[in-house]
Each structure stands twice: as C-alpha cells, then as structure tokens.
Amino acid sequence: MPHRSGSDVTPTDLPADTAVAVVFFRPSPEQVERVVERFAGRMPVLVYDNGGIPPEAMAQLHAAEGLTRLGEGCNRGIAAALNALAEAAIAAGFARLFLLDQDADTSVETARALGHALDRLADADPPPALVGPAPAPKPGHKAPVYPPRPGVPPRETLRPVEFLATSGSLVDLSAYARVGPFREDFFIDAVDLEWCFRAWARGRSCWMDPATAIPHSVGRGTIRARFLPVAMPDQPLFRMAVYVRNTAYGWRLPHVPVRWKLKQAAYLPLQIGLYWSRHRFSPRVLVRLLAALAQGLAGRLGRPADAPP
Known part of the structure; x- marks a missing residue:
C-alpha cells in the first residue's frame, strides 16, 4: 500500500506541471521501494541510475507506474545526473522538478507544500529559482545550515537563503534554464552551493520554507x-x-x-x-x-x- 503522510492527496490535487527526480547510487532495496511506494502512480517520476541498483529493486522500477529511468548504471556524479533529469523534465513539458536523493524521507505532501510556497513567491524580486524545506534533525548527523541572504526581506513565513541542498528542493525549470546547468566538473560536493550563488548573481533567488522540513545529512556521521x-x-x-x-x-x-x-x-x-x-x-x-x-x-x-x- 502506498505510504501516506499527513492528509491524503488524490492525483487531482497534485500539480500537473511538476515531476519528481531521484538520483540513485548504490541504493538499498528499501530506499528504492520507498520512492516507488510514495510517488509512483501519484506523480511523474524520473530516476537517474548512477550505478549499483540491486536487481530486485531494478525490477520494481521497471514495473512502477509513470516512472522513467535515465542513465546507464555508470557513476557520472550528482551534477551530471541532476542535469540529465532537468533536461528530460523540460523536454517532457514540466515546469517544476522536485529533486531528491535516495536518502530523502519525504512525500507527495512535501512536493505540494513547496509548490504552494513557490506560488506565493511568484511576484518576488528577484524571482525564485527554487524553494526547499528546512533541515530536520537526524540522529548522529550534523544538519546543514542555510545562511540568510543579506538585504532580501522574508516573504511571510518564507526565508531567503544564500543556498540550500538540492535534495528536497523544488526547482523552477525556467529559472534553471536561465541560471544554467549544475557544474559537472564539480562531480559531487558543493554543486548545490555554487548553483545557488550563481542563481542569485543571475537575478534569481533561493528560499527556504520553515513550515516544511525533511531530515538531511551528509556523510556517515x-x-x-x-x-x-x-x-x-x-x-x-x-x-x-x-x-x-x-x-x-x-x-x-x-x-x-x-x-x-x-x-x-x-x-x-x-x-x-x-x-x-x-x-x-x-x-x-x-x-x-x-x-x-x-x-x-x-x-x-x-x-x-x-x-x-
């Protein structure tokens, strides 16, 4: 049975212009199952295979409703995977992309809440590039800190930040086209930080929604x-x-x-x-x-x- 978090969401409640994008690298079967159960059949799902998906999990991906798999199972790094997912979403006509990594413990309800937050920022100056959740505590891990952006006032409860993690963020794909792709020569670390600073420099803004939070961690402790x-x-x-x-x-x-x-x-x-x-x-x-x-x-x-x- 699909996972439910908070109030039930029917397909008609969900924005038709938004897809979920997940990067997998050596995931556990449980991580793949969580993505399929929570999102497949409820939102369009794009998955990038950076390698190491177990055979039983791969079979589950092939059978999932409304799921498209990209990548050839070779580790190209997080930036290349994110760019491939964004380009595929743009080609398919989506306007927004809910980015996740395999560790993200989140749901359709989070995507919907961030979509409402992005709607509230429609007339912000500078206009938004993305909005993401606050980092929730995760035992044994240091939660990231997103510094406030100086000189930019909050919008109601939403907070302008210098940067935030791509995982859990809802990206406006028209802003992505303006800001440019994630730096593939960075391969993995600081990819999101550099992109957000570039977004601010190119007339787009980055926001955190404190009312929406997901656990986020880097590393093994x-x-x-x-x-x-x-x-x-x-x-x-x-x-x-x-x-x-x-x-x-x-x-x-x-x-x-x-x-x-x-x-x-x-x-x-x-x-x-x-x-x-x-x-x-x-x-x-x-x-x-x-x-x-x-x-x-x-x-x-x-x-x-x-x-x-």
Whole structure:
C-alpha cells in the first residue's frame, strides 16, 4: 500500500506541471521501494541510475507506474545526473522538478507544500529559482545550515537563503534554464552551493520554507572538535578531498560572495585538521587533502581518480 503522510492527496490535487527526480547510487532495496511506494502512480517520476541498483529493486522500477529511468548504471556524479533529469523534465513539458536523493524521507505532501510556497513567491524580486524545506534533525548527523541572504526581506513565513541542498528542493525549470546547468566538473560536493550563488548573481533567488522540513545529512556521521564549537560531516576520503577542492575553487568564482569566501578560508583549515585528526594524522590523508586544495586553487577539476565507479 502506498505510504501516506499527513492528509491524503488524490492525483487531482497534485500539480500537473511538476515531476519528481531521484538520483540513485548504490541504493538499498528499501530506499528504492520507498520512492516507488510514495510517488509512483501519484506523480511523474524520473530516476537517474548512477550505478549499483540491486536487481530486485531494478525490477520494481521497471514495473512502477509513470516512472522513467535515465542513465546507464555508470557513476557520472550528482551534477551530471541532476542535469540529465532537468533536461528530460523540460523536454517532457514540466515546469517544476522536485529533486531528491535516495536518502530523502519525504512525500507527495512535501512536493505540494513547496509548490504552494513557490506560488506565493511568484511576484518576488528577484524571482525564485527554487524553494526547499528546512533541515530536520537526524540522529548522529550534523544538519546543514542555510545562511540568510543579506538585504532580501522574508516573504511571510518564507526565508531567503544564500543556498540550500538540492535534495528536497523544488526547482523552477525556467529559472534553471536561465541560471544554467549544475557544474559537472564539480562531480559531487558543493554543486548545490555554487548553483545557488550563481542563481542569485543571475537575478534569481533561493528560499527556504520553515513550515516544511525533511531530515538531511551528509556523510556517515559527525566529527566534532574537542575544544571548539566546530562540527563537520565524516565522509570517505575521496568525498572530503572533492569538498576541499571545490571549496578552494569557489574562491576563484566572481559570483561567490566575498563574505562566504572569507568564512570558508577560515573554516576549511579547521575542517582539514579535524578530518586529519579523525584519521590518526595519517600522512596519506594529509597529502590527499593538500593535493586537493592545490587542485582547486589551480582550477583542476573533473571526476576524481578515486571516485567509485
């Protein structure tokens, strides 16, 4: 039986101009089942296969009502997957895209609530590029923080933010066409941050709806400093290295505000130190992270050599 959260929603209640887009990479059968049960047959669903979908889950995707699968099972990175999903949605005539990753614990009701929020922002100046939920707590993980956008007033309960995660966000596809695609040479980390800063620079805005919240986490846990109020996600080394590289490259981008560059310039060395400490001051880890820093500063991006296939 399909999952229901909150009040029931019939197909006639749902916006015909909105599709769900999900990126899968080595999902569990339960994660695939959750997406199918909650969305298939209730909203059009686009799935991008970045690899590792179990055979039984693949069979469920093939049998799902109103679901289209993209990708060839090869890990092209999150940015390439999001761009393929957005382009397919535009080609199919959709105006909005509800972006999810495989961990997102959400529902059709969330998509509908964000759609109403986007409607309320129709006359905002600058017009909205996307609206997303507030991050709900998830045990053992550090929830992301979305800084408020200076100089832009709230709209009723909606809050302008510098950036927010793509997962759980409802994207206006006309704004996507204006802002441009997600940076595929970033591969995975900071893809959403860079795109949101670019959206603001190109005359579009990013919003958070505090009345709508979903759990969101990065990595496999949290690393906390012993004597400082600093916490960061604990991630595999290749992910941490890509984050360092892309953050450093962001310092070269004119559309990233100076205030954010200064904050990251102070914060990134602390993160590198915390991660290195977690890994018992391994020389291999430090060399990998410093090399990633140098790559970012030099503008050498692209798929990491140690990214999983």
